[in-house]
Amino acid sequence: MRKLSVIVLFLVLAVSCKKDPITQSTNNNDTGFVQTNSVDFQITNMVGSMPLALNTQTYINENLDTFSVSLFKYYISNIKLKRDDGYEFVEPESYRLIKQNDSTSLSFSIPNVPLGNYISMEFIIGVDSLRNCSGAQTGALDPIHDMFWDWAQGYIFAKMEGSCNASPFGNFFQHIGGFTGQWNTIVKSSPSFGTNLIQVVSNKVPKVMMKTDILEWFKNPSTIDLAGYSSVAIGKKAHEIALNYADMISVTAIVN
Amino acid sequence: MKGILKIISLSLLFVSCKKDPEIINPATIGSENSYEPVVPAGWPNPVYDFTGNTVTYDGFTLGRYLFYEPMLSLDSTISCGSCHMQVFGFTNGPSHATSHGVNGLLGKRNSPALFNLTWHTKIMWDGGVNNLENQPIGPIQNPIEMNLSLSNALLRIAASSKYKTLFKNAYGDTVVTSQRFLKSFAQFMGLMVSYNSKYDKVKNGKETFTAAENNGYTVFKNKCASCHNEPLFSDYSFRNNGLPINSYxxxxxxxxxxxxxDIFRFKTPSLRNLGFTSPYMHDGRFSSLTQVLNHYETGVSPTINLDPLLSGGIALSPQEKSDLLSFLATLNDYSLFNDSRFKEIH
Structure with missing residues (x-):
């Protein structure tokens, strides 16, 4: 068995050292070789028009609560890109944890996107229900990231913590999650490209600039008062906040 | 293209580096020394089926060491095995109504018995765990149980030379990840299959019930089996069985x-191995099975969401109770709780 594997491996390696054939996929049923490139993404967490600064800055939300943010992180998963010919690229193993206190998490790259013009994208803010019950995970979904509830097991999709004079103990903890039932918090986001598009070409990597506005977390459709929502986990309040933040991410520019 | 080929070649490398499968001796399969998951004849398919977590001797052994590892509690005093003792059907034993944690803290629920866990659709009394692999995170991190973060637990394990060897044996290198840690736990706990009671032997034609046991079996089928159905003796659904509300x-x-x-609903426990697992109910309020039967006969309290099958209680004559107790004793599996594969190890 081992010997055979080694031989097969050698053959595969030999093949992979050959130049990639230049074949352009023209329809999505094409089973031939498809030329691809990466697409880069850069996310800036914002409060309205200002970049989010942890701890040092105070902000005012829709309810006119003054607050500061000490922790902000959330999952983006199941990214799909739609090409102008109707083809949909679905990124495999598409799970990313965006953390304000870790700048490396704010940019990422999606590899192996077939060439072409992409006109829209869609993703989940959170984690699909299947991965909430699929056992021990790795990478962004590793439970050591402090984004996994151990008692009502499943992922915390988004977390915001901070200080607020209006709340009973002067601080707030909003942990949003829950993947089933009436208070499901899985929300999809498909930020508009406007008239722009992502041009995936062979010799240049496009970059999609996005912003996440945390003011959206606190409004539309529900105005969140930090006194009443100082401690949020699964349930109605989490559901309301998830519906609010479904539109917190937008595309600000695409650099092709 | 290159990416795809790279993946193929990497997966081939992976296959070629895997241990040859001869490590499980086929002659031992089905015996106490087997590390092959068992699905007894006539049982439904398990919910957790070890796809993606093939049981090996070394993976299971790592899980066994972890299960009995006190380092997984904040002050290194308590292991999983402290509240799940083999001799008591992997419960906390008759003197503990509810589980005990670090610093003498008391839990609110009875440590559940561990067996046939791969058949549970949801784990724990409240079903808060949806996959066997992630179950250990709960008690390890719970402030009133082991009170240690998963990250710190992994750091402790990674720093131990003993575990370097155990991880290398199980996974080929010494890298400690939460996934390896949790999958080994699942291998150990998932192999705790209880299917060698007298009842099972009667079903297999190897033994026969006494008259009292047989009468009790009839009572069971008429009055208990709608929730505690064979062969697992639970449907693992969540029900309110009419216990008066406790102080918690x-x-x-x-x-x-x-x-x-779902208010006041708890998971229906299996009736297997009751002889090992007193006290009973989610809060361990009853120390004897007679108290349990008395509850169902006259003690059912009409709290909200009471299971309709229990409204008015279950009529049980003294003779029926006596016979039922005889039958329930046939569900005790002496082999699992003496099985050397699961004994404490350090």
Whole structure:
């Protein structure tokens, strides 16, 4: 068995050292070789028009609560890109944890996107229900990231913590999650490209600039008062906040 | 293209580096020394089926060391095995109504017995765990149980030379990841299959019931089997069995689903191995099975969401109770709780 594997491996390696054939996929049923490139993404967490600064800055939300943010992180998963010919690229193993206190998490790259013009994208803010019950995970979904509830097991999709004079103990903890039932918090986001598009070409990597506005977390459709929502986990309040933040991410520019 | 080929070649490398499968001796399969998951004849398919977590001797052994590892509690005093003792059907034993944690803290629920876990659709009394692999995270991190973060638990394990060897044996290198840690736990706990009681031997034609046991079996089928159905002796559904509300006001399944219909519902426990697992009920309030039967006969309290099957209680004559107790004793599996594969190890 081992010997055979080694031989097969050698053959595969030999093949992979050959130049990639230049074949352009023209329809999505094409089973031939498809030329691809990466697409880069850069996310800036914002409060309205200002970049989010942890701890040092105070902000005012829709309810006119003054607050500061000490922790902000959330999952983006199941990214799909739609090409102008109707083809949909679905990124495999598409799970990313965006953390304000870790700048490396704010940019990422999606590899192996077939060439072409992409006109829209869609993703989940959170984690699909299947991965909430699929056992021990790795990478962004590793439970050591402090984004996994151990008692009502499943992922915390988004977390915001901070200080607020209006709340009973002067601080707030909003942990949003829950993947089933009436208070499901899985929300999809498909930020508009406007008239722009992502041009995936062979010799240049496009970059999609996005912003996440945390003011959206606190409004539309529900105005969140930090006194009443100082401690949020699964349930109605989490559901309301998830519906609010479904539109917190937008595309600000695409650099092709 | 290159990416795809790279993946193929990497996966081939992976296959070629895997241990040859001869490590499980086929001659031992089905015996006490087997590390092959067992699905007894006539049983439904398990919910957790070890796909993606093939049981090996070394993976299981790592899980066994972890299960009995006190380092996984904040002050290194308590292991999983402290509240799940083999001799008591992997429960906390008759003197502990509820589980005990670090610093003498008391839990609110009875340590559940561990067997046939791969058949549970949801784990724990309230079903808060949806996959066997992630179950250990709960008690390890719970402030009133082991009170250690998973990250710190992994750091402790990674720093131990003993575990370097155990991880290398199980996974080919010494890298400690939460996934390896949790999958080994699942291998150990998932192999705790209880299917060698007298009842099973009667079903297999190897033994026969006494008259009292047989009468008790009839009582069971008429009055208990709608919730505690064979062969697992539970449907693992969540029900309110009419216990008067305890001082904890524990709302059970509701805490997980936040559905008002789930208030006071707890998972139906299996009737297997009751001889090892006293005290009974989710809060361990009854020390004897006679108390349990008396509850169902005259003690059912009409709290919200009471299971309709229990409204008015279950009529049981003294003779029926006596016969039922004889039958329930046939569900005790002496082999699992003497099985050397699961004995404490350090």
């Amino acid at each position: 006001q524990d709302s059970g399944r509701y805490k997980i689903t936040l559905d008002a219909n």
